Every structure is written in C-alpha cells, then in structure tokens.
Amino acid sequence: MSNRNHRTRWTLRELRFLEKHYDKMDTTRIAEQLGRSVVAVRLAARWSGTAYFRTLDAIRDAGIPVLNIDLIYGLAFQTPQSWLFTLKTALKFNPEEIFLYPLYVRPLTGIGLSGKSWDDERLELYELGRDFLQEQGSMRMFRRNNSHAGQGKYCCQNDGMIGLGCGAHSYTHSLHYSM
The missing domain is CATH 3.30.750 (Transcription Regulator spoIIAA)
Incomplete structure (x- = not known):
C-alpha cells in the first residue's frame, strides 16, 4: 500500500484511536484504518503501554x-x-x-x-x-x-x-x- 506512514511520527489522534480500539478491533483493521503496518500498530501498542495496560x-x-x-x-x-x-x-x-x-x-x-x-x-x-x-x-x-x-x-x-x-x-x- 503506497499511502502508508512509513517512519513518520504517530499523531495524538492516531494514538488515541489505537488506545480506544486495540483490544476491540483486529490489528489488521487498525493498521488499515491508520495507514500503518500491522507491525507498526503492534509496536505502537506496546510502546504506548496499551498491551501492558490490558x-x-x-x-x-x-x-x-x-x-x-x-x-x-x-x-x-x-x-x-x-x-x-x-x-x-x-x-x-x-x-x-x-x-x-x-x-x-x-x-x-x-x-x-x-x-x-x-x-x-x-x-x-x-x-x-x-x-x-x-x-x-x-x-x-x-x-x-x-x-x-x-x-x-x-x-x-x-x-x-x-x-x-x-x-x-x-x-x-x-x-x-x-x-
């Protein structure tokens, strides 16, 4: 997918979306929604603490x-x-x-x-x-x-x-x- 945000900083809007949906929505869907890779979503969830909080x-x-x-x-x-x-x-x-x-x-x-x-x-x-x-x-x-x-x-x-x-x-x- 050519519109991915490779190596760009995550915005506050994206992080809030991730926190809100990470345990409720499939990681692939979150990645598609944000224009990020699945790996980037998982790393951001880990980095932001979302996975640890769960x-x-x-x-x-x-x-x-x-x-x-x-x-x-x-x-x-x-x-x-x-x-x-x-x-x-x-x-x-x-x-x-x-x-x-x-x-x-x-x-x-x-x-x-x-x-x-x-x-x-x-x-x-x-x-x-x-x-x-x-x-x-x-x-x-x-x-x-x-x-x-x-x-x-x-x-x-x-x-x-x-x-x-x-x-x-x-x-x-x-x-x-x-x-």
Whole structure:
C-alpha cells in the first residue's frame, strides 16, 4: 500500500484511536484504518503501554491478591516529567506494591559508551519517585498503607510470583525463571 506512514511520527489522534480500539478491533483493521503496518500498530501498542495496560487489567480481573509493579528509572531520554507520568500511570492500577530499580549501565553498552555519567540523573529520578510515592500514601517500601501484602510469611521465592515484562523474574516452589 503506497499511502502508508512509513517512519513518520504517530499523531495524538492516531494514538488515541489505537488506545480506544486495540483490544476491540483486529490489528489488521487498525493498521488499515491508520495507514500503518500491522507491525507498526503492534509496536505502537506496546510502546504506548496499551498491551501492558490490558495485561494489568487482566491480572486485576483474575483476582490475584497482590499486584506489584516494578519500574526502571535512569533510561536514556527519560526525563523527570516522563518518570512522573510513568509513576502516575502505574498508580492508576492501584498496585499493592511498586518497586523502583535503577538502570544498570554496563561499560560496553550504548549508554555506557556515551561518556555521560548517569549517576546524578538516576539519583534525581529516584528521589522524585520516592517523594511522589510517599506523598501518595506509600510507605518506605512503596507498599500501599492499606494493603494486606506482606502480612504473614509470604516470600516470593517460596510461595510463587509471576513476573511480566522485560527482565521480569517468576518463581515457583522449585523454579526461578528470568526473561
């Protein structure tokens, strides 16, 4: 199809359409409607969080008692504003726990070779996240104050936990799996 928007930025109108229809309409139809490829639609859904949001909704609908969201700060091009947006978005799912992890920069990776020191930026993002979550009623561990998570003797390594997403860990009684 010659009218495709190859490598052009997504407009706000297109992203809103994607968010509204992604779980209700076939991906091929969305692609046709927007003049994009199916792959571009899937990537945009993943990038915009639409696919992740559906997964978090499904976890809630399944009645899993403790929703823990792990977030990484210190990514290239991440700003205090985008980090705060990420935190606010995560809180919309009313998780019992949120954990904040710094991006670990290895010497021979793209970020590691950039010559830029990420320590100051990571510290700023961590403090922003910590302060924001505490203002929202989270304790030091960023566990909701009214949560029943952590009561009793729950231990993810022994009792089991499902991890979703890049770098997530899952546990059963006898298996530790990392993506």
